[in-house]
Amino acid sequence: MTVNTTIAVAMSGGVDSSTVAAILAHDGSAVVGLTLQLWDQTRLAGKHGIPDAPKAGRCCSLDDVYDARRVAEHLGIPYYVVNQQERFEADVVRPFVAEYLAGRTPIPCSLCNNHLKFDQLLKTAQSIGAGRIATGHYAVNEYDSGRDSGRGRWILKRPTDLAKDQTYFLFGLTQEQLASTLFPLGHMTKPEVREVARQRGLALAEKPDSQEICFIPGGDYKQFLTAYLEEQGQALPETAGELLSSSGEVLGRHDGIFNFTVGQRKGLGVSSPTPLYVLQIDPASHRVTVGADEELATRTLRARRLNWISIPDLIAPMRVRIKIRHRHEPAWATLEPAGVGEVLATFDEPQRAVTPGQSAVFYDGDEVVGGGWIL
Amino acid sequence: MTSEGDSLVKRVYMDANATTPLLPEVMEAMRPYWMERFGNASSIHLDGQQAHAAVDRARATLAEFFNCHDAEVVFNSGGTEGDNTAIFGLLRPGDHFVTTSIEHSAILAAAERIASHGVETTFVAPQPSGLIDPAEIRRALRPETRLISVMLANNETGVLQPVEEIGRIAREAGVFFHIDAVQGAGKIPLDVRRFGCHLCSISAHKMHGPKGVGAMFVRRGTPIESLIVGGSHERRRRAGTENVPGIVGMAKAAELALLSLEDGTIDRVAALRNRLEAGILKLSGTGVNGAHLPQNLGAPAPGFRIWESTNPVPRVANTTNIWFDQLEGEALVIALDLKGFAVSGGSACHSGATEPSHVLMAMGLNKTRARASLRFSLLKTATEADVENVLKVVPEAVEHLRAISPVAAGTLG
Numbered sequence: 001m002t003v004n005t006t007i008a009v010a011m012s013g014g015v016d017s018s019t020v021a022a023i024l025a026h027d028g029s030a031v032v033g034l035t036l037q038l039w040d041q042t043r044l045a046g047k048h049g050i051p052d053a054p055k056a057g058r059c060c061s062l063d064d065v066y067d068a069r070r071v072a073e074h075l076g077i078p079y080y081v082v083n084q085q086e087r088f089e090a091d092v093v094r095p096f097v098a099e100y101l102a103g104r105t106p107i108p109c110s111l112c113n114n115h116l117k118f119d120q121l122l123k124t125a126q127s128i129g130a131g132r133i134a135t136g137h138y139a140v141n142e143y144d145s146g147r148d149s150g151r152g153r154w155i156l157k158r159p160t161d162l163a164k165d166q167t168y169f170l171f172g173l174t175q176e177q178l179a180s181t182l183f184p185l186g187h188m189t190k191p192e193v194r195e196v197a198r199q200r201g202l203a204l205a206e207k208p209d210s211q212e213i214c215f216i217p218g219g220d221y222k223q224f225l226t227a228y229l230e231e232q233g234q235a236l237p238e239t240a241g242e243l244l245s246s247s248g249e250v251l252g253r254h255d256g257i258f259n260f261t262v263g264q265r266k267g268l269g270v271s272s273p274t275p276l277y278v279l280q281i282d283p284a285s286h287r288v289t290v291g292a293d294e295e296l297a298t299r300t301l302r303a304r305r306l307n308w309i310s311i312p313d314l315i316a317p318m319r320v321r322i323k324i325r326h327r328h329e330p331a332w333a334t335l336e337p338a339g340v341g342e343v344l345a346t347f348d349e350p351q352r353a354v355t356p357g358q359s360a361v362f363y364d365g366d367e368v369v370g371g372g373w374i375l
Numbered sequence: 376m377t378s379e380g381d382s383l384v385k386r387v388y389m390d391a392n393a394t395t396p397l398l399p400e401v402m403e404a405m406r407p408y409w410m411e412r413f414g415n416a417s418s419i420h421l422d423g424q425q426a427h428a429a430v431d432r433a434r435a436t437l438a439e440f441f442n443c444h445d446a447e448v449v450f451n452s453g454g455t456e457g458d459n460t461a462i463f464g465l466l467r468p469g470d471h472f473v474t475t476s477i478e479h480s481a482i483l484a485a486a487e488r489i490a491s492h493g494v495e496t497t498f499v500a501p502q503p504s505g506l507i508d509p510a511e512i513r514r515a516l517r518p519e520t521r522l523i524s525v526m527l528a529n530n531e532t533g534v535l536q537p538v539e540e541i542g543r544i545a546r547e548a549g550v551f552f553h554i555d556a557v558q559g560a561g562k563i564p565l566d567v568r569r570f571g572c573h574l575c576s577i578s579a580h581k582m583h584g585p586k587g588v589g590a591m592f593v594r595r596g597t598p599i600e601s602l603i604v605g606g607s608h609e610r611r612r613r614a615g616t617e618n619v620p621g622i623v624g625m626a627k628a629a630e631l632a633l634l635s636l637e638d639g640t641i642d643r644v645a646a647l648r649n650r651l652e653a654g655i656l657k658l659s660g661t662g663v664n665g666a667h668l669p670q671n672l673g674a675p676a677p678g679f680r681i682w683e684s685t686n687p688v689p690r691v692a693n694t695t696n697i698w699f700d701q702l703e704g705e706a707l708v709i710a711l712d713l714k715g716f717a718v719s720g721g722s723a724c725h726s727g728a729t730e731p732s733h734v735l736m737a738m739g740l741n742k743t744r745a746r747a748s749l750r751f752s753l754l755k756t757a758t759e760a761d762v763e764n765v766l767k768v769v770p771e772a773v774e775h776l777r778a779i780s781p782v783a784a785g786t787l788g
Contacts (some may be wrong), residue, residue, distance in 0.1 A: 032713065037728035065726045080709050083728035086742075126779045127706035128713055 006030040007182065009134045010117060011071065012080070013064030015207050016136030017195070018071040019193050022200040024134060025075045032130055033072040036116060038088040038291060039215040047227040048204035051218045053303055054321055065310045067204050072199065082124055084116055091115035093215060103281035104357025107166035107262040107326075108213055114172035122180055132180050138164035140186035140366075142177045144310075154178035156309050156368040161189040171361045171371030172307045225258060243287025246279060246295055257281050260288050263296055263353030267293050277353075296348035303360045303372030304342045306318055310367045314343060320362040320369055322347070324354055328364050343372060382638055387761045390583075390694055392530050392741065392752035394634050404627035405585065408620035409536060416617045417606065426619045433626030440629040441575060441592045442566045449458045450622050453589035454557035457576025458755065460591060460613075461553035462525055464599040465574075468493030470521040475499045475507050476737040477529055479555060480536065480722075483733075485568045503739050505534035505665035508749065510545075513544045517738040522551045524565045527559030527570075531734040531750055532665030533694025535563065542571025551597065557581055557589075561632035562641065562691040573597045583755070584628030586623030635755055645692035645752055647762050651751060652695040660700030664735055664748055664767040665690065693753040698740070702776040704747045705729045710772050716765060720749045 009021040024189070025031045041061050045365045065081060072079030092111045099106035117135065124131045136157040146152035154175050158165050174179070186195055197205035212219040229236055239256040251270045259267065264278045268290055277296050281288040284361045289341035301324065308314065314337050321330035322345055331347050345360065354374060361371035388396075395509045397405075397657035408429060409508040414422030416430050430450070451457055466472055466489055474482055495514040499505050507525060516523075523545050528535050538554055545552035553574040556565055561582030566576040567575050575592040579585055593599055593612060605614030635641055655661060665688055699707065704720035708729070711718055721729040731745035740748070751765070 032709075037724070037726045040724075062725060069727070080712075081727040083705060083724070083730065085728075123779055124703075124709075126705065127776050128710040129775075146407060180392075333478055356436075 006032060006130040007132050008032045008034050008121070008128070008130040008225075009077075010121055010136070010209075011035050011068040012136070013061075013067035013071075013204070014136065014210060014344070015073070015197050015202070015204055016070065016138075016185060016193060018136075018137045018181075018202050019197045020334050021071060021075055021077065022202060023184050024182075025077055026200065029075045031075070032074075032128065033068065033124075034121065035063075035079075035081045036084045036088075036121060037069045037081050038084055038091070038112070041215075041217060044224065044227040044231060045217065047230070048342070049218070049223045050227055062310065066375050067207070071202055071204065074100065074203075082121075085119055087120060087358050088116055088215075088265060093228070097228060099357045100221065100225055100258040101239065102329060103181075103257040103260070103283035106357045108215070109169045110172060110359055113169050118173055118177045118181065121192050123179060125180075132182055133229045134182035134184055136185055137166045137170060137183050138185055138190075139167045139170055139171075139183045140185055141181060143179070153312070154311060156367045157186075158363070158368075159183075159188075164190050167170055167368050168323050168359070168361050168371075171309070171359060171368055173309065174307070177310075178309070181286065210349050212357070213248065222259065223257065229346035238263060239283075239286050241288065243268065244287055244289045246289055251290065256287060257283060257286055262355040281356075295356050296353045298354050299347050299350045301347075301351075301354045302338060302342055302375045303345070303359055304375060306343060306370060306372035308370035310364060310369050316371070318362075319363075320345075320364055323361045323363065324351060324374065335362055335369075342375075386581050386715045386717060387643075387764055389751045389753055389757070389765065390717045390719050390763070391748065391754045393719060394580045394586065395583045395754055397585060398628065398631055398756075400631060401402075401584055401624045401627045405620040405624040408623050412619075416621075417608065418620060423571060424434035426617070427459065429619055430617050431624050433622045436626040436630055437590050439671040440560075440577075440633060441567060442568055442745050443592050444595070446610070447592055447595060449591045449593050449597075449609045450617060450625075451579070451589050451591055451609075451613050451674075452556065452587055452618075453481070453604045454576055454578035457589055457591040458482045458524070458553075458555050460599065461522065461574045461576065462489060463602055465522050465551055465553075465597075467521075469519060471517045471519045472496040472522050472524070473499065473512060473515045473520055473550075474524045474538045474601055475501065476525070477501050477505070477531075478524065478526055479530060479557065479732040482524055482526075482555060491593055495721050500526070501534075501734075501738050505529060505532045505734070505738050507536050507541075508689060509537050509540040509544055512541050512547075516544075516548050516550065518659060520550050522550065522553060524553040525556065527554050527565075529665070530558045531732050532696045532738075533558070534665045535559065535689040535692040538570045538572070543567075544737055545573075546571055552655065561628070561635070562693060564623045564633075567592045567594070574599065582632045583627050585624040588618050588625050590683045591624065624639070631641075636638060639691050640755055644755055644757060647757050647759065648693055648695055648751075648753055650759075651753070651765060652697070654762070655695075655697055655751075655769055656698070662698050664696040664698055664738065664740065687704055695752075695757075695759075696735070696748055696750045698744050698748040699773055700744075701746065702773060703745055706748060707772060707776055709749075709770075710776065711768065714772070716767055716768060719752070720748065721746065 005270055007029050011017045021033055025216050075121055084224050086142040090107050095375040096106045096108045121133055137163055140157040140159055142155050144151045144155050158167050194205050216224045242250050243252045243254050260278045260281055262278050279291045279295055317336040319333050320335050322333045323330045333345045333353055335345050356374050358374050359371050362369040412425045414426035416426040434445045434448045438445045462485040499511045499515050525536050525541050543554055552572040556574045556575050556580045560577040573594040578589040601612050603614045608614050708720040722731045724730045731742050735745040
């Protein structure tokens with residue numbers, strides 16, 4: 001095995017990463033399959049309404065590990081499951097819980113990418129003698145040598161299959177991580193990926209895509225918060241409070257701020273002739289403000305904990321398009337530095353439901369300029 | 376990279392405590408019992424009688440192996456069945472059970488299950504050396520204690536437990552005593568009379584026999600209930616058609632194991648293990664798990680042969696468990712595997728990921744150090760070249776990992 005040519009493939013047991021392994025193995029690369037064991041799906045099973053038996057299609061379910069292992073066996077590549085449960089809990093699960101308790105709406109997938117899938121996986125890969133990692137993300141990374149642009153940087157770009165674009169979750173990648181990562185699906189469409197999977201004889205070519213947050217069986221994050229805190233010997237903090245209209249009128253009370261996310265319509269517990277939406281959650285006073293759909297629109301956002309990809313830093317205002325949630329059509333805005341480690345974005349058109357805790361990812365054409373976490 | 380099958384590089388296998396390959400003689404002994412002498416040992420015709428005779432001969436060999444009567448040998452499916460049988464076959468609601476926190480999961484999980492059936496268990500913790508203090512076993516006894524179960528040799532550290540002394544304690548207290556001898560069998564002589572146990576479980580595949588077959592010594596008169604019911608096989612102590620080829624293979628493996636304890640083979644293994652251990656310990660930030668001289672135990676029980684090494688705790692000849700500061704044991708296991716060396720680092724959880732060893736944690740290692748510990752367990756067929764190759768590769772691999780390792784410096788246990 002030659003040290004720097006070996007590629008470690010992050011295998012989740014899904015079609016995408018399995019196909020990546022198949023493509024690289026077929027190309028003759030030295031490939032090692034790794035699955036990160038992130039969460040024990042049986043840990044909170046049966047508690048507070050969490051289903052007893054986890055469904056397939058979640059990271060670390062036994063079925064997925066089985067599928068990944070079968071693919072590796074089929075391809076004849078070495079395969080290992082790497083235990084990263086403690087780091088996942090510290091770097092993803094605990095922040096996820098803390099964010100909800102603080103009235104924000106977290107994105108665990110970005111945290112997982114930043115801390116586990118790229119940072120830790122790359123270290124593990126290097127430890128076992130693999131110079132690079134490959135994942136099944138739909139994204140493109142390229143080195144811009146800078147001859148024309150003067151940049152000399154690794155660039156992250158949107159993939160061919162825009163419906164599967166995962167760059168929103170990858171804005172935290174460092175230059176070193178981008179330099180050491182392969183995204184072999186970046187120029188393929190999902191149907192093409194399934195076709196390759198079929199051609200390579202992968203039994204899971206028709207396996208459905210996974211959608212929900214992998215460590216929350218059943219998808220009910222409130223059940224998860226309750227069960228997790230109870231396991232940790234804590235009760236859900238008391239965050240019940242008033243439900244206000246945007247004019248400050250008390251409409252009723254709510255059971256806790258973690259029940260809400262900005263833009264939410266269901267489960268508000270008040271009746272109104274016109275639909276009401278959560279406009280704002282104040283973690284200090286526990287007040288939740290609701291109002292009409294048009295009141296959700298805002299023209300600015302601030303973001304921090306920034307990472308820049310196509311530029312070394314933002315030093316002057318820049319025209320970009322910004323994505324404020326995974327399924328959001330990037331909107332034109334002017335981005336400018338706003339104090340230490342923060343940026344202010346002013347949209348051309350007001351945007352609906354800018355949600356604290358989500359990330360804002362800045363695009364210049366197809367390129368990811370960078371991103372940060374919405375305040 | 377090639378798959379295991381087409382690999383041209385000879386692999387070095389140092390995970391004998393996980394399993395061992397059949398010796399050629401074992402394979403040969405089993406061969407006729409698949410197709411030619413395939414009879415059911417319970418049948419009355421000649422084909423059945425041939426099978427029955429083979430099982431009888433095997434039983435006599437195992438009786439010699441245990442130092443017991445033929446009638447006290449029960450064949451089963453392996454160590455897990457033996458361990459489970461001792462617990463489920465003897466304990467009833469209201470009984471109390473004494474075992475240790477370093478047992479195999481076949482004991483620990485069974486204890487967990489009977490807890491819901493009204494049997495309380497006391498888990499005696501080891502000393503930092505990995506040894507169980509018999510006095511702790513005695514202290515754990517209650518009037519309603521019915522069974523003590525202690526392993527002969529620990530699978531992770533190889534540390535030999537003072538079973539003879541525990542046997543005396545059991546006798547004095549009138550309590551049944553089971554020994555999980557899976558990791559001791561074939562590495563030291565078994566003598567159930569001297570051990571003073573009522574039950575003793577072993578497994579064939581840990582001593583160059585086939586997988587899926589084991590044997591249990593059941594002292595005459597021990598009122599143990601069969602775990603598996605059906606026909607009257609094994610004098611009603613274990614139902615199910617006898618695994619004749621497996622039983623024949625196990626007997627051959629036992630016979631060869633006895634020989635290896637007398638012909639110098641085991642001493643050669645010990646010398647290789649000691650050389651391997653001393654070589655790895657030359658690396659900074661390493662040490663042996665299961666190495667402190669116990670304060671209050673005195674000399675190991677007479678009859679145990681202690682292979683001289685840097686380690687004063689009695690251990691089986693083939694095992695050493697070594698901690699490495701500032702690295703991830705899991706990554707080291709994978710890195711070594713990719714270079715052709717099979718070693719073990721902790722226990723595999725359901726997904727196949729590595730969990731820090733419960734044995735090392737019970738000995739007082741913190742999680743970081745337990746994770747950064749590797750078990751090398753040598754086959755009886757290990758060669759000097761194997762050891763030299765490991766000693767060539769491990770230092771580089773450790774150095775490489777330490778350069779990358781995200782583990783902070785100073786993981787003192």
